Amino acid sequence: MSDPAINIQIQELKNHIQKGQLARCEISLDKLLQESLSTDQLCQIYYLQALLYRLQKRHNDALSTLQKLKEITPSPSRMHQEMGYNYRAMGNIKQAANEFYAATKANPALLSSWQALLPIYQAQKQSEAISLCVNHIDALKKLPAQILAASDLLHDGNTSAADKVCRAYLREHKHSIPGLFLLADIALKLKAVSEAEFILETCVELAPDDLEAKYRLFKVSSKLGKFPLALTLSKELTLQAPNNIFYSIAKASALVGVGELQAAINLYQSIIQADKAESNVYLLLGHAYKSHGDIQNAINAYQQAYVLNPLCGDAFWSLANTKTYRFTQQEISQMIAGVESSSIDIDDKIHMHFALGKAFEDIQEFDTSFSHYALGNELKRAQLNYSSDKHKAFVDLQINTFTPAFRDGISDAGHTDEAPIFILGLPRAGSTLLEQILASHSQVDGTMELHEILGFAARLSKTRGNNKSYPANLADLPKSTLKELGKQFIDNTQVYRGSAAYFIDKMPNNFLHIGLIKAILPNAKIIDARRNPYACCFSGFKQLFGEGQEFSYSLADMGDYYQQYERLMLHWNSLYPSQILQVNHEEIVADTETQIRRILDYCGLEFEQACLDFHKNKRAVKTPSAEQVRQPIYTRGLEQWKHFEGHLGELKQRFSEG
DSSP: OOHHHHHHHHHHHHHHHHTTOOHHHHHHHHHHTTSOOOHHHHHHHHHHHHHHHHHTTOHHHHHHHHHHHHHHSSOOHHHHHHHHHHHHHTTOHHHHHHHHHHHHHHOTTOHHHHHHHHHHHHHHTOHHHHHHHHHHHHHHHHSOHHHHHHHHHHHTTOHHHHHHHHHHHHHHOTTOHHHHHHHHHHHHHTTOHHHHHHHHHHHHHHOTTOHHHHHHHHHHHHHTTOHHHHHHHHHHHHHHOTTOHHHHHHHHHHHHHTTOHHHHHHHHHHHHHTTOOOHHHHHHHHHHHHHHTOHHHHHHHHHHHHHHOTTOHHHHHHHHTTSSOOOOHHHHHHHHHHHHOTTOOHHHHHHHHHHHHHHHHHTTOHHHHHHHHHHHHHHHHTTOOOOHHHHHHHHHHHHHHSOHHHHHHTTTOSOOOOOEEEEEESTTSSHHHHHHHHHTSTTEEEEEOOOHHHHHHHHHTOOOTTOOOTTGGGGGSOHHHHHHHHHHHHHHHGGGOOSOSEEEEOOGGGGGGHHHHHHHOTTOEEEEEEOOHHHHHHHHHTOOOSSOOGGGGSHHHHHHHHHHHHHHHHHHHHHSTTSEEEEEHHHHHHSHHHHHHHHHHHHTOOOOHHHHTGGGOOOOOOSTTTTGGGSOOOSTTTTGGGGGGGGOHHHHHHHHHO
16 A cells, blocks of 8 residues: 555544544554554554554553554653553553653643643642642643644644744734744754744843743753853842742752852752752752762762652763762662663663663673663664764865965954863863863863853854855954954853963864864964774763764764864864864873873963872863863773774774775
8 A cells, every 4th residue: 555545544544533433443453554654654553543442441452552652653742641541541540640741741732631630639639740730731721722733743743843833823923922932942942042042032022021931041041051141040030939949940050050069059958958859959969069079979969869760860870970980780770670661751761771881881791781872872863863964064164164265364353362272172082181181270260161162153153144154154254253253252251260361161062163263262272182083982972961962872973973073173283283282182191291291381381280180179070071080090991992892893984984
């Protein structure tokens, strides 16, 4: 049967079920399951079959069918909702509540699941859960029908249809706050974060007293690394609604963002003492302790998170991500049971697989370890839309734009401040160690992975009319604009600095934008952190990143990305000879003092013993290597990848071709 014919039959089945004409449906469904079906068609048929079984009160059959559906698609909201209906009918109220909650988590616009949760929470007298439900139900009922429908489409993965419905509504109601909120959500789904920021700034201007508008802008500002603005917004929110737990958590996370770690820890602890903390608060508290260098309290907080929620994969991954924690056999068994649980959320499952990879690596069961790393990466990559070809095209564009002629044409532009030191390269290449060494110097402030350069690139990437896009449009900018961008970088990052003459920006991805950096900050120092390609790539493959680095969830993509990195760095070095210092991690480990003196000479700094004693530095460190750089140099990490060499065929193929 052809695809169009199958789709027609699926639609007919939907119509029959809606009309209660169930007798003819079961035979038709069985026949369709014999056809050659696409994944989408199979998902639709399984869902209809489960719906039919529920209407026939065949609840065990319905659940078996939904389990099949769960194995081929990433936790759609209506699948969880159907499971909830069946468990409720069977009297398993606890599992029904879990499924309805999972449905609302996957699709907050799913009104039916919120309405199903409310009587359950009322029977259990869970006051805060009741309040949450009532607020969501009221908010959803107040939404214009078109916006509720578009929200449903967005959360169920139909972004283009949601965008179409939303924009049609906004053409008639251009100042609708719910419509603009949804448009911002769509922009975030499409990773147009700066566009979402602009939309939400408009919302705050249109409705300055709307707390939800400020809260949404807070979340986007945090995502963009604009933590001072995020802190300002969170302070306004907590002032206006002091009893709102979400606003208090927002303020604490913003305090972490600007480096006020003790204040953040105190606020998280006050939430816990008020008996309002769920597992996520303990997770955030653990992250704050880890950045503060208090690893034992971080571990305690992470463990409390999984005590409160045994399927909290992030708690286990956060323990693994300390890089020094060793799991007990009981914890390993709990994680194995977790990934096999039918109740686990896909994100929790991903986190647990990465944590299990680390757990089995530590006990030298390397084949089992790799299998968990591979499963975690496979599940994570399925959530993303990364393309090696698109990345190569972007590298091509950088190389073709930043030519010697372009460089010479703007040689007298830019802001002349010499304070910035950019440490860049690939993640897991040793950049945190270099930052810790330099930040131990009395004349250098360590900061964090700053988002400013990436933000400038994103803003410049917005085309207007027939204008060129970034980076080609840099050639058309007045030199005064390039100078102003450089000054903005200095001004925007001042909040993260102390009083030292120099400061570090350790955003690895800035290697893609060295041309932009040199255009706006021609006197900035640039350090390229390098590491053995196998060690670097496999270390990235083992890492579950909080945000970005979408190339890292496939060995093939990782190998391709590394090759493009080398190609682009070759171009930057030819364009800016002797202006970029390459530092190899293996050389730092082998001859630490010589390499430190070389780095300091490049930066124009006198040698200080504190740089050799970098591990004694108590500064906050927010990257996965935080605990590692608080220890003296060690060699055991140099060849860990060799334990997995038999699994790295895709990397070997890429590097042999290169």
